[in-house]
Amino acid sequence: QLVESGGGAVQAGGSLRLSCVRSGFTFEDYTVGWFRQAPGKEREGVAWITTRPSTTHYADSVKGRFTISTMKAENTVYLQMNTLKPDDTAVYYCGEILGSGFTAAQATQVKSPIVWGQGAQVTVSS
Numbered sequence: 597q598l599v600e601s602g603g604g605a606v607q608a609g610g611s612l613r614l615s616c617v618r619s620g621f622t623f624e625d626y627t628v629g630w631f632r633q634a635p636g637k638e639r640e641g642v643a644w645i646t647t648r649p650s651t652t653h654y655a656d657s658v659k660g661r662f663t664i665s666t667m668k669a670e671n672t673v674y675l676q677m678n679t680l681k682p683d684d685t686a687v688y689y690c691g692e693i694l695g696s697g698f699t700a701a702q703a704t705q706v707k708s709p710i711v712w713g714q715g716a717q718v719t720v721s722s
Contacts, residue, residue, distance in 0.1 A: 597618075597619055597620055597711070597713075598616050598617070598618055598628075598690050598691070598692060598711060598712065598713035598714075599616070599617045599619075599713055599714065600614060600615065600616050600688065600689065600690055600713040600714060600715060600716040601614070601615050601617075601716060602614040602615050602716060603688065603716030603717045603718050604717075604718070604719070605719040605720075605721065606680055606718075606719070606720055606721075607720070607721050607722075608680060608681055608682055608720055608721065608722050609679060609680065610680050610720070611676070611677060611678045611679075611680065612677050612680065612718060613674055613675065613676045613677070614630065614674065614675040614677070614688055614690075614716055614718075615672055615673075615674055616628065616630075616672065616673040616674070616675075616690030616713055617670075617671060617672050618671040618672070618673070618692065619671065621692065623696070624647075624668065625646075625647045625648035625696065626646070626647055626692055627644065627645070627646045627647075627692065627693040627695070627696075627698050627700070627703045627706075628644070628645055628666070628673045628690055628691065628692050628693070629641050629642075629643065629644040629645075629690070629691050629693060629703060629704075629710075630642050630643045630644075630662075630664060630673075630675045630688060630689070630690055630691075631688070631689045631690075631691055632684075632686035632687065632688045632689070632718075633686055633687050633689070634685060634686040634687075637686075639689070640655065641655060641704055642654065642655045642657065642658045642662060642675075643655070643658065643662055643663075643664035643675060644664065644693075644700040644701075644703045644704060645664045645665070645666055645673060645700055646698055646699060646700050646703060647666060647668060648696070649699060651699045651700040651701070652664050652700050653699070653700035653701045653703070653704060657683075658677075658684075661677065661678050661679045661680075662675060662676065662677050662678070663675070663676040663678075664676075673690060675688070675690075677718070680718075680720045681720060682720050682721065682722045683720075684718060684720050685718060685719050685720050686718060687715040687716065687717050687718075688715065688716050688717075688718050689712055689713055689714075689715045689716075690712075690713045691710040691711065691712050691713070692710065692711045693706050693709075693710050694709045694710070694711065695709075
């Protein structure tokens with residue numbers, strides 16, 4: 597399972613860090629993405645990370661502002677979000693993309709199977 601934490605409310609220009617703790621998975625290497633869903637909109641991917649090979653990939657909307665990272669020893673994936681904008685307001689989900697051998701860029705095209713966390717609300721006010 598995946599458990600997110602670290603959401604909250606912040607003013608535009610502020611920062612938040614989301615955490616996603618993995619448990620119960622068989623393999624020590626993984627592909628995890630951060631996704632978000634704003635009210636009335638479809639869920640969209642914003643950042644992906646793979647541990648083998650070690651790669652990352654970002655959606656254009658967050659490139660240069662968000663950083664995805666992982667601590668394998670802690671089975672945790674982070675999303676550091678800087679220079680937040682009101683448009684970043686959404687429920688953020690981490691999702692583990694099952695399978696192996698992907699780069700993060702390739703993982704953006706994989707729609708299933710994905711194991712989802714419960715979500716964390718991020719609200720950015722202007």
